Amino acid sequence: MPQVLTANRLSDGEVVYLAADGAWVEDLDAASTLVTKADGEAALATGAEAEQNQQVVQAYLFDVVDALAPLRPIKKREIIRAAGPTVRTDLGKQARV
Amino acid sequence: MYRYDEFDQKLVDERVEQFRGQVARRLSGELTEDQFKPLRLMNGLYLQLHAYMLRVAIPYGTLSSRQLRMLAHIARKYDKGYGHFTTRQNIQYNWPKLADIPDVLADLAMVEMHAIQTSGNCIRNVTSDHFAGASADEVDDPRVWSEIIRQWSTFHPEFSFLPRKFKIAVTAAPKDRAAIKVHDIGIVIRRDASSTLGFDVYVGGGQGRTPFVGHLIGESIAAGDLLAYLEATMRVYNQYGRRDNLYKSRIKILVHQIGADEMRRQVGVEFAEIKSHGALALPQAEIDRIQAYFAAPAFEKLSDETALLASRKKQSKAFAAWHDTNVAKHKVAGYAIATISLKPIGGVPGDASADQMDIVADLAERLSFDEIRVSHEQNLVLAHVRQRDLFDVWQKLDEAGLATANYGLISDIIACPGLDYCDLANARSINVAQAVSKRFADLDRQRNIGELKLKISGCINACGHHHVGHIGVLGVDKKGVEYYQITLGGSGDETASIGDIIGPAFAENEVADAVETLVDTYLGLRQQGERFLDTYRRLGIQPFREKLYAAH
Numbered sequence: 001m002p003q004v005l006t007a008n009r010l011s012d013g014e015v016v017y018l019a020a021d022g023a024w025v026e027d028l029d030a031a032s033t034l035v036t037k038a039d040g041e042a043a044l045a046t047g048a049e050a051e052q053n054q055q056v057v058q059a060y061l062f063d064v065v066d067a068l069a070p071l072r073p074i075k076k077r078e079i080i081r082a083a084g085p086t087v088r089t090d091l092g093k094q095a096r097v
Numbered sequence: 098m099y100r101y102d103e104f105d106q107k108l109v110d111e112r113v114e115q116f117r118g119q120v121a122r123r124l125s126g127e128l129t130e131d132q133f134k135p136l137r138l139m140n141g142l143y144l145q146l147h148a149y150m151l152r153v154a155i156p157y158g159t160l161s162s163r164q165l166r167m168l169a170h171i172a173r174k175y176d177k178g179y180g181h182f183t184t185r186q187n188i189q190y191n192w193p194k195l196a197d198i199p200d201v202l203a204d205l206a207m208v209e210m211h212a213i214q215t216s217g218n219c220i221r222n223v224t225s226d227h228f229a230g231a232s233a234d235e236v237d238d239p240r241v242w243s244e245i246i247r248q249w250s251t252f253h254p255e256f257s258f259l260p261r262k263f264k265i266a267v268t269a270a271p272k273d274r275a276a277i278k279v280h281d282i283g284i285v286i287r288r289d290a291s292s293t294l295g296f297d298v299y300v301g302g303g304q305g306r307t308p309f310v311g312h313l314i315g316e317s318i319a320a321g322d323l324l325a326y327l328e329a330t331m332r333v334y335n336q337y338g339r340r341d342n343l344y345k346s347r348i349k350i351l352v353h354q355i356g357a358d359e360m361r362r363q364v365g366v367e368f369a370e371i372k373s374h375g376a377l378a379l380p381q382a383e384i385d386r387i388q389a390y391f392a393a394p395a396f397e398k399l400s401d402e403t404a405l406l407a408s409r410k411k412q413s414k415a416f417a418a419w420h421d422t423n424v425a426k427h428k429v430a431g432y433a434i435a436t437i438s439l440k441p442i443g444g445v446p447g448d449a450s451a452d453q454m455d456i457v458a459d460l461a462e463r464l465s466f467d468e469i470r471v472s473h474e475q476n477l478v479l480a481h482v483r484q485r486d487l488f489d490v491w492q493k494l495d496e497a498g499l500a501t502a503n504y505g506l507i508s509d510i511i512a513c514p515g516l517d518y519c520d521l522a523n524a525r526s527i528n529v530a531q532a533v534s535k536r537f538a539d540l541d542r543q544r545n546i547g548e549l550k551l552k553i554s555g556c557i558n559a560c561g562h563h564h565v566g567h568i569g570v571l572g573v574d575k576k577g578v579e580y581y582q583i584t585l586g587g588s589g590d591e592t593a594s595i596g597d598i599i600g601p602a603f604a605e606n607e608v609a610d611a612v613e614t615l616v617d618t619y620l621g622l623r624q625q626g627e628r629f630l631d632t633y634r635r636l637g638i639q640p641f642r643e644k645l646y647a648a649h
Contacts, residue, residue: 011195012148013145015147054124076525080516
């Protein structure tokens, strides 16, 4: 199952995702889809490095439905992180669309 | 109200500057996250799903208008214009930036507030009766004793690394409005025939994964011995509480494993030891000093305004409904206690906007001796309103969307933030609260149902107090899908009980139907004057189970 690397940005806690160019992006759709085990391991190593240099905290992988856009997480927790509170659609990433 | 002395202020100011340095060192990389995390938690700062979350202590739920205005200011300046009042009488901000936290704490310190000991394995914010100092049934003001306990437990070096977090609640009324029997330590203050105060100490209550009702361990402890007895209890826990298993580390597990009698014996031994040194005897002068801060406000000599209120109620049906539901009797003639519901129909339980906070602060300053209470049921309270001002208060609240007449009714739901915000949650809880609230939106119907405490948690940690809900709802994750387990017959009052699981869990869109079936079953079975809980206790779970799963 394809995966995406996520974390929270250290300075403000914003949910971020690792993009293909190594940048941390706020939008899930801009994230890099990790298909192979090696992709996942490499991303985790990048995440660990970003933790070391004060960019992010708590980097981890989560599953997404498939590699096609728009990316959709499997777990409710990640769906909510990617959008914002379901009970306050005026807040979080969903409010910026 | 208690006011900081120079020591309190210095302590809090110094802590702000310490944390400012720690945040700077974290952002510059001098501190790793592993090193920083315990430091931020000691200052109430969590990392949740979307952002950081700051939990600010509101000692025993009492605020001045100035303090509430500062909470509103922080919501506007550093957050997204609102705050969430919790079951621990605290307020949580859901979106602050790490770099701003030292400034938030500095703003809080300006109004004698902080976020110290709102997390971590220490003695947390002491909670109490939100009607303290106003209710006719209390024997003393429990906030005096809560404040004494707060001072003793703040930065107590022996109890800053306990096996697990520790929560103390205090009441001085026979009607327990502070859920003291489901706290690590719950204190009931009583007065004997000679009017001497005695403190009954319940130990080992709690909710979470393994819920228990606390046991009476210390009976009629003298006022001067209160801290010695608490210290003795903490020592037994600190020595024997488990540190090897997170799920067995609370004092309730220790009490359950060794038994209430053995706990009482061990605490007794420690108590005698502490008393023999005399170091912790609480001097009467110190009690008097704290008591003076909580002296009753300058109540006017008034009579109850029966005729005026009757005429106002005739004038407005909505005011009549609010008065009958949200206004409680005050100990002083001509005054009343007004509960401000933070549970609008379909709203988020416990949330208040910055503008709403300012409006409540203005009302309190003008018409309730400058005091606001936060209840563990996630509402606000104006504790000392002249009956002649109630209509004015209600009008202002109504304009601000704060006059929902549902105190104690089925839509006055406790709900934790759940998976919409919380990193620990397995399922959402606010959405379920909203669905049930909308289902029972008709307030006449709610009043006909009568007192019904519905409490919802998004995980087994039970921040939403589901174990003590007359109807409790617990969110669980079943293979990635949210399900909700229902319990019946819980209660957090003086007749405390833990709810019974009724059967298999329900899908999200089935919960409101299930609750409605349970309520209809009760309405069909209740006898004259019975609340839902009374009918349940008389008949047991079976008739409810039959109806619920027959319909399912």
